[in-house]
Amino acid sequence: MSKALPPLNWFRAFEAAARHLSFTAAAEEIGMTQSAVSQQIKSLEVRLGVPLFERKPRSLALTDHGRRLLPQVDAALETLSAATGAFFTDQPARLLTVSASVSVLQWVIAPLLPRFRAEHPDLSLRFISAIWPDEFSRTLADIEIRFGSRKQAAPKAVPLGSNKLIALKPKNVAVPFEEMPLIDAIGISGGWPAWGKATGSPVQSPSIFVDSYGAALDLAVQGNGACLVNELLSRHPLQHGLIARVSDVLIDAKEGYFLSCNSDTEDARTFTGWLTGVAAGKTA
Template structure:
């Protein structure tokens, strides 16, 4: 059986870090934390069994293997961008296009979508999955629900509330944070290390995922405690599929931001509906 390829995100982190010779600058460009970029590059090096960078006190330097790999990765990413550009010609006039992460679509929009369709049966919807903050730079959606810091994605957008991190678990999972397995969403500024610094003792994370949505899904199935955005978990808490594992919460350095295209009545209707969800 052919060996599977490493995740595209690892190559993207490597390519950005190689151009900037800095994990920090790469993180700023692609909308991740410096530690997440460093972890993904390290994962790629481990997978390929070669060092791609020499880590020096004043920055990075490409190794010979890194210099050999960079043009091939860069060309591949450019090919993918060109291939998808053909289909990225903007939203159709008869269709409302909403760009959001899978986590937002699953945990915020989907539980309430039938109510929106009942209010607005004439609106046809198309959802685009987004991951990176720079996915929103192309004007292809009528409504965008962006995730990141205010500096990254908040310009011209409204921050959705509540925006704090809370620990959640399945109601059937018994125990406290000192003994329960923890689920960590990597690539975000806040996490269990911050919890230990600011709130209380907790075990080291045992499961790592790349989104709050996946963390919630694993927690709902009884796999541990997830520290996630409160707004993402609101419906799950109200319906009882998840419960608070601790009464405390943490301020979040990132959040969800709602942007709406000007002059589009359907986009305004959808945005107003999303804003009402905060108070339901």
């Protein structure tokens, strides 16, 4: 088995010192102490079994071994730099990352986002969609909009909208509600049985199952049946005639949407304030 390669930092220290012919200048460039650079180069020399520098009282000089190694190390570092550079595209100066429930992103943020963008044209937004609370732990976002119970929400999160559920049906469909397929969002407490009890209306068993309120609403808008979703999601499609109410009855749910701001910046506060206003019905 071949010997393990020396650590990359040793080669970085060697290349910088060889270019500057100074351990001190190399240390300043790569953010290390002069003694650390000297020690790493000494370790590389021990590993290779040859001296790489002639250490003079006031200067450094490359040995023949150092001159032979330098072009190869320089080329290798350039290759690594080019390979990793492809993953780092130019980032805008003002970028806000929002990790959001896909349902809120689709039915609350997206319809009103053009107005926000018009008012804040210099702010770039990156949205990361998720459904279940555990998915948010995989990302680091400035703002999070989670769906779940109060217990599942982030410690400092605040409710976004209400946890009321509304029953909706396709617009301009001749089939009576009692005969419509029911769409059920799995993993949600209560659901159609609770709605039937609250309204005194018998309901059939759901025949279409989805993993989010947003998907249920989308299917209902497309004429696939009636859905029971968080009231916050219903506002835009109701206002624009995309869907119709089954009744005026709203029922409580244990789950809802929660907003948390993880970044103490003006941009994060601006977006949070805007979205809070949207949820409160202050932005049409």
